[in-house]
Each structure stands twice: as C-alpha cells, then as structure tokens.
Amino acid sequence: MLSLPEMTSSSLLLWIALGIMVQIALWLGISFWQHWAEYQALRNGIRTGTQFAETPEPAPASGWGAYRNFRVARKEVEDGAQSICSFYLVPEDGLPLPTFRPGQFLTFRLDIPKPDGQIEQIVRCYSLSDAPGKEFYRVSIKRVPAPIASQYPPGRSSNHFHDHVKPGDILQVRAPGGHFHIDRSQSPVVLIGGGIGITPMLSMLNWCLTEQPGREVWLFYGVRNGVELIKRRELEAQTATHPNFHLRLCFSAPSPDEALGRDYHHQGRVDIPLLRSELPLKPFDFYICGPTAMMESLVLGLEDWGVAENHVHYEAFGPASIKRKSSTTTPGAAAETQSNLVVTFAKSGKQLPWQPETGNLLDFAEAHGVKIDSGCRSGSCGSCQTVIRSGEVAYKHLPDFDPEPGSCLLCSCSPKSNVTLEA
Ligand SMILES: Cc1cc2nc3c(=O)[nH]c(=O)nc-3n(C[C@H](O)[C@H](O)[C@H](O)COP(=O)(O)OP(=O)(O)OC[C@H]3O[C@@H](n4cnc5c(N)ncnc54)[C@H](O)[C@@H]3O)c2cc1C
Numbered sequence: 134m135l136s137l138p139e140m141t142s143s144s145l146l147l148w149i150a151l152g153i154m155v156q157i158a159l160w161l162g163i164s165f166w167q168h169w170a171e172y173q174a175l176r177n178g179i180r181t182g183t184q185f186a187e188t189p190e191p192a193p194a195s196g197w198g199a200y201r202n203f204r205v206a207r208k209e210v211e212d213g214a215q216s217i218c219s220f221y222l223v224p225e226d227g228l229p230l231p232t233f234r235p236g237q238f239l240t241f242r243l244d245i246p247k248p249d250g251q252i253e254q255i256v257r258c259y260s261l262s263d264a265p266g267k268e269f270y271r272v273s274i275k276r277v278p279a280p281i282a283s284q285y286p287p288g289r290s291s292n293h294f295h296d297h298v299k300p301g302d303i304l305q306v307r308a309p310g311g312h313f314h315i316d317r318s319q320s321p322v323v324l325i326g327g328g329i330g331i332t333p334m335l336s337m338l339n340w341c342l343t344e345q346p347g348r349e350v351w352l353f354y355g356v357r358n359g360v361e362l363i364k365r366r367e368l369e370a371q372t373a374t375h376p377n378f379h380l381r382l383c384f385s386a387p388s389p390d391e392a393l394g395r396d397y398h399h400q401g402r403v404d405i406p407l408l409r410s411e412l413p414l415k416p417f418d419f420y421i422c423g424p425t426a427m428m429e430s431l432v433l434g435l436e437d438w439g440v441a442e443n444h445v446h447y448e449a450f451g452p453a454s455i456k457r458k459s460s461t462t463t464p465g466a467a468a469e470t471q472s473n474l475v476v477t478f479a480k481s482g483k484q485l486p487w488q489p490e491t492g493n494l495l496d497f498a499e500a501h502g503v504k505i506d507s508g509c510r511s512g513s514c515g516s517c518q519t520v521i522r523s524g525e526v527a528y529k530h531l532p533d534f535d536p537e538p539g540s541c542l543l544c545s546c547s548p549k550s551n552v553t554l555e556a
Pocket residue numbers: 238257258259260261272273274275276277278279280285286287288289290291292311329332333449450451509511513
C-alpha cells in the first residue's frame with residue numbers, strides 16, 4: 134500500500150500539471166472559436182449585435198437640380214510644394230447643405246477665358262475632401278502641369294482654380310454624386326490614397342473617426358516625399374486621439390533630410406507586400422484611389438491575395454479601367470460588343486465601321502473628327518451625354534452619372550448593335 138507522502142509527491146504533481154493543461158486547452162479552444170466566428174461573420178457580411186451594427190443611413194440627400202451657385206468662403210494652400218489648394222464652399226442662397234456619402238464628388242461648370250478672349254465652358258469633378266455634416270463643402274485640387282516636353286497647355290480647370298478662383302467668387306456646382314463611398318458597417322477598413330487620390334480618403338476617414346470611433350481604420354498614404362503631403366498635422370493628431378486609427382505614410386522618394394520612423398513609416402510605394410506585412414488577418418474592406426498604375430497593381434494584387442471582389446472598391450480620377458481577373462462581367466455592365474457594327478453620327482453625317490480596339494464611343498468619335506464635349510472621360514461628369522436615335526450601347530462599367538433615358542455617356546460605352554447617335 135502507498136504511503137500518503139508518496140502519493141502527494143508524484144500523482145499530485147501530475148494531477149496539477151494535467152489540470153493546467155486542460156485549462157489552457159479549453160482557453161485556446163474557446164478563443165479560437167470566438168475569433169473564427171467573428172471572422173466568418175465579418176467575411177460573410179453578417180453584421181449583427183452591437184459590434185457590427187451599421188451606422189444608420191442618413192435621410193437621402195435631397196440634392197438640387199442642375200447647377201447651384203456656391204461662394205468660395207476660404208482658399209488654403211495645403212502642401213509644401215504649393216500644388217494642392219483647398220476651397221471651402223458655401224451655398225449662395227444660404228439654404229442648408231444636403232448631406233453626402235463620404236467618398237462622393239462635386240461637379241463644377243467653369244467659364245474659363247481662352248487666350249483669344251473667348252470663354253470656354255468646361256465641366257470637372259472634384260471629390261469632397263472632408264466629412265459631411267459641416268456648414269461647407271470642401272474640395273482639394275491639385276494643379277496639373279502640361280506633360281513634360283509637350284506642346285499642350287497645362288490643365289485648364291486645376292490651374293484656373295489655383296490662379297484665378299478666390300474667396301468671394303461664385304462657382305456653379307452640381308449636387309454631390311458618385312458610387313464610390315464608404316459603407317456604413319463597422320467592419321474594419323483599409324483606406325489607400327496615392328497622391329491627390331487622398332481626397333476621398335480624407336472624407337471617409339474624418340467621417341469614420343467621428344461617426345464610428347470604434348471602427349478599425351488603416352490609412353496608407355503614398356507620396357514621393359513630405360513636400361507632397363497634405364493634412365499631416367491633422368492626421369497625426371487623429372492617430373494620437375483614436376487608438377483604432379493606424380496611419381502609414383509611405384514615401385517613394387524621401388528627401389535626404391527626411392528620416393524613416395520620424396518623418397514617414399515606410400520607404401517605397403504602397404504595395405501588396407507592405408499590406409501583407411502590416412495588416413492583421415481580418416476581412417477588411419479596401420478603398421483605393423490614386424494613379425492608375427497603383428490601383429491596377431493593388432486591385433489585382435488584393436484579388437491574388439484572396440480578398441473577395443466585393444471588398445475592394447476603387448475610383449480613378451480619369452479614364453482607367455481595371456480588368457479584374459475574377460469577374461467575367463462587371464455588375465451593371467452589358468455584354469461584350471461585336472466588331473462588325475456600324476456607328477452613324479447623324480449631325481456630322483458620318484457612317485463608320487466600329488473599331489472595338491478604340492475602346493469607347495467618345496475616343497472613336499474624336500478619332501474620326503466628330504466633335505463631342507467631354508470632361509472626366511470616366512462616366513462621372515456627364516459632359517459627353519449624347520442622344521441615341523436608334524440602336525443600343527453597352528457599358529463597360531456602371532457610370533456615376535445617370536444619363537437621361539434615350540441618351541448615353543459616350544466615354545463609358547460601346548455599340549451593342551448598329552447605332553445612330555445625335556452628334
Ligand atoms: C470622380 C473624380 C474625382 C476627382 N477628384 C479630384 C480631386 O479631389 N482633386 C483633384 O485635384 N482632381 C480630382 N479629379 C481630377 C479632375 O477632375 C481633373 O481631371 C483634373 O483637375 C485635371 O483637369 P484640368 O482641366 O486641370 O486638366 P485638362 O485641361 O483636362 O488637362 C489634363 C492634362 O492633359 C494635358 N493636355 C491638354 N490638352 C491635351 C491634348 N490635346 N492631348 C493630350 N494631353 C493634353 C494637359 O496638359 C494636362 O496635363 C477628379 C476626377 C474625377 C473623375
């Protein structure tokens with residue numbers, strides 16, 4: 134028979150060790166299960182309970198018809214290079230401002246004097262660069278130079294804003310619009326802004342931090358160096374006061390006096406290896422705006438990384454189409470068009486065989502000397518809206534501007550059958 138001292142020294146220790154191991158295993162199992170359930174809920178878009186509750190959608194913006202007069206209340210240079218200027222706009226009629234969705238843009242109609250003294254009317258879109266709910270709308274505009282060694286004039290609208298638009302001036306503005314805006318769920322979000330593509334991200338970020346302070350938000354802001362940054366102090370202050378906000382300033386060509394860790398967080402462009410090394414494993418929603426090359430590499434790279442297509446949202450500030458690997462068709466887009474079709478421009482008296490390689494009807498018209506008004510060339514501003522006399526067109530992507538019934542946006546579509554256009 135075993136004596137009592139023999140039992141405590143051997144089996145008691147064993148029992149204690151076993152007990153601890155069972156507790157650890159139980160704790161690990163429960164934590165894993167909770168994490169997995171949370172991950173699956175986010176991944177499947179199930180947003181229940183308080184954690185994923187959606188911020189209620191505000192009453193839809195009532196907007197206004199056509200153009201409304203806005204007074205420039207303030208103008209501020211934003212960056213060290215003096216190439217980005219913010220304009221604070223208030224409605225001339227003094228009536229309340231409709232709200233908007235963070236990420237949307239305003240459309241401006243500008244009368245720009247030409248060197249020959251004539252006035253040229255042009256239409257341009259600029260993203261709202263602050264959260265809704267203020268007494269003003271803000272846009273931040275980058276001066277666009279002429280391409281290096283070209284004979285073309287510098288960008289007309291952006292230079293007009295920088296050089297001629299001043300406080301007190303009246304501008305004609307269409308109501309906020311656009312399909313690129315942040316969702317109102319509480320799911321973690323990654324905002325990526327390259328250069329001037331930061332503007333819609335600032336609107337999304339400022340809205341999130343005010344309306345959804347518990348939401349996890351990452352902002353990757355890519356520029357060449359600190360001279361190009363805007364709102365640096367504001368962003369750094371936000372990281373200090375919002376523990377759920379993570380800022381990563383990425384400099385592709387830092388100046389010699391800029392130090393990693395002090396002035397910026399990462400040397401290089403915003404790319405997939407960086408995202409993979411920085412982001413925890415969570416089903417993030419990604420919002421991207423920047424130069425075409427950056428968006429193309431990120432959108433396709435995220436797809437390769439396994440991020441579902443409906444979790445990657447992007448906007449180009451001009452003509453850019455990213456062919457996603459996973460999608461055979463874009464939602465809202467019609468089928469591919471055929472090559473043996475005829476396009477008739479009624480007013481210009483031209484009947485031409487369609488050339489699919491031209492891409493869209495606007496480029497096709499211009500290539501054949503048919504003059505069409507155009508602005509953004511990306512389906513946002515509506516300048517190239519043209520009446521369809523007969524036939525059908527197909528859209529490559531869902532345009533932001535809703536063309537009137539019986540009309541189409543030439544920059545975003547191609548013929549689906551033989552088509553006769555008013556132009
Ligand atoms: C939805 C949306 C949101 C946007 N948000 C912003 C924003 O927040 N901030 C911002 O700064 N911009 C934004 N943009 C871009 C903006 O709308 C304008 O496209 C930009 O300001 C350039 O317009 P511009 O009139 O100055 O240049 P343009 O006159 O249109 O010229 C553009 C470039 O083409 C060159 N060029 C001129 N003539 C020719 C020619 N014949 N052939 C070839 N090249 C030529 C010019 O030198 C210039 O480099 C946004 C665009 C969209 C669609």
